[in-house]
Amino acid sequence: NAGVTQTPKFQVLKTGQSMTLQCAQDMNHEYMSWYRQDPGMGLRLIHYSVGAGITDQGEVPNGYNVSRSTTEDFPLRLLSAAPSQTSVYFCASSPDRWNYGYTFGSGTRLTVV
Amino acid sequence: GQQLNQSPQSMFIQEGEDVSMNCTSSSIFNTWLWYKQDPGEGPVLLIALYKAGELTSNGRLTAQFGTTRKDSFLNISASIPSDVGIYFCAGPRGKLIFGQGTELSVKP
Numbered sequence: 406n407a408g409v410t411q412t413p414k415f416q417v418l419k420t421g422q423s424m425t426l427q428c429a430q431d432m433n434h435e436y437m438s439w440y441r442q443d444p445g446m447g448l449r450l451i452h453y454s455v456g457a458g459i460t461d462q463g464e465v466p467n468g469y470n471v472s473r474s475t476t477e478d479f480p481l482r483l484l485s486a487a488p489s490q491t492s493v494y495f496c497a498s499s500p501d502r503w504n505y506g507y508t509f510g511s512g513t514r515l516t517v518v
Numbered sequence: 519g520q521q522l523n524q525s526p527q528s529m530f531i532q533e534g535e536d537v538s539m540n541c542t543s544s545s546i547f548n549t550w551l552w553y554k555q556d557p558g559e560g561p562v563l564l565i566a567l568y569k570a571g572e573l574t575s576n577g578r579l580t581a582q583f584g585t586t587r588k589d590s591f592l593n594i595s596a597s598i599p600s601d602v603g604i605y606f607c608a609g610p611r612g613k614l615i616f617g618q619g620t621e622l623s624v625k626p
Contacts, residue, residue, distance in 0.1 A: 409560075438613065438614075440616075445527070445618055446618060447522075447524075447606060447616040447617055447618040447619050448561070448606065448616040449616075450613055450614075450615070453613055463613060464615075495560050495561070497560070502612075502613075505549060505551055505566065505608070505610050505614050506551075506563045506566060507561075507563065507614060509560030509561050509562070510560050511558070511559050511560050512558075512559070512560055
């Protein structure tokens with residue numbers, strides 16, 4: 406099993422550009438989430454989904470959109486990139502919202518210039 | 519928002535030494551989790567704790583669920599170079615929230 410796959414691994418954007426960070430899992434997990442990691446701030450929740458067709462905001466949702474059309478995929482869209490969105494982004498999944506043993510992807514390092 | 523405070527923020531130790539780190543909160547948690555992030559990778563679950571006072575081991579790692587339910591502790595015995603990484607505590611508030619992390623460096 407591949408687990409949680411994130412693409413791309415690295416990306417450089419110019420301010421104002423848009424892009425989609427991809428996340429796919431092959432474990433039939435219902436719960437998926439996106440976190441960003443910044444130095445000294447740990448992991449902060451951006452958006453999450455408890456199942457296909459259902460999404461909700463986390464702690465830092467501004468500037469990001471998500472959708473969950475299938476169980477497997479949970480893409481994160483940056484609408485108009487800003488330097489403050491320079492970060493490492495992690496996608497995580499678990500069997501359901503009450504199972505906190507998350508499986509994380511290996512991350513996408515995004516730089517906005 | 520809810521915060522989990524980890525200390526120390528970073529540690530530089532010699533191979534073979536024991537390591538202790540902790541995580542505190544201003545409010546009660548019913549579950550505590552410890553994750554480790556290897557350099558360049560995503561976090562991986564090490565230990566989950568479900569009961570106040572619980573002590574759980576995973577190899578050289580031992581974690582404890584504090585009796586006040588507002589803290590948790592992680593100990594690593596006889597550290598080795600592959601223990602290098604960032605250790606995160608986490609607790610559920612509907613969704614999982616994470617502490618700021620303790621970065622561990624091990625000198626051979």
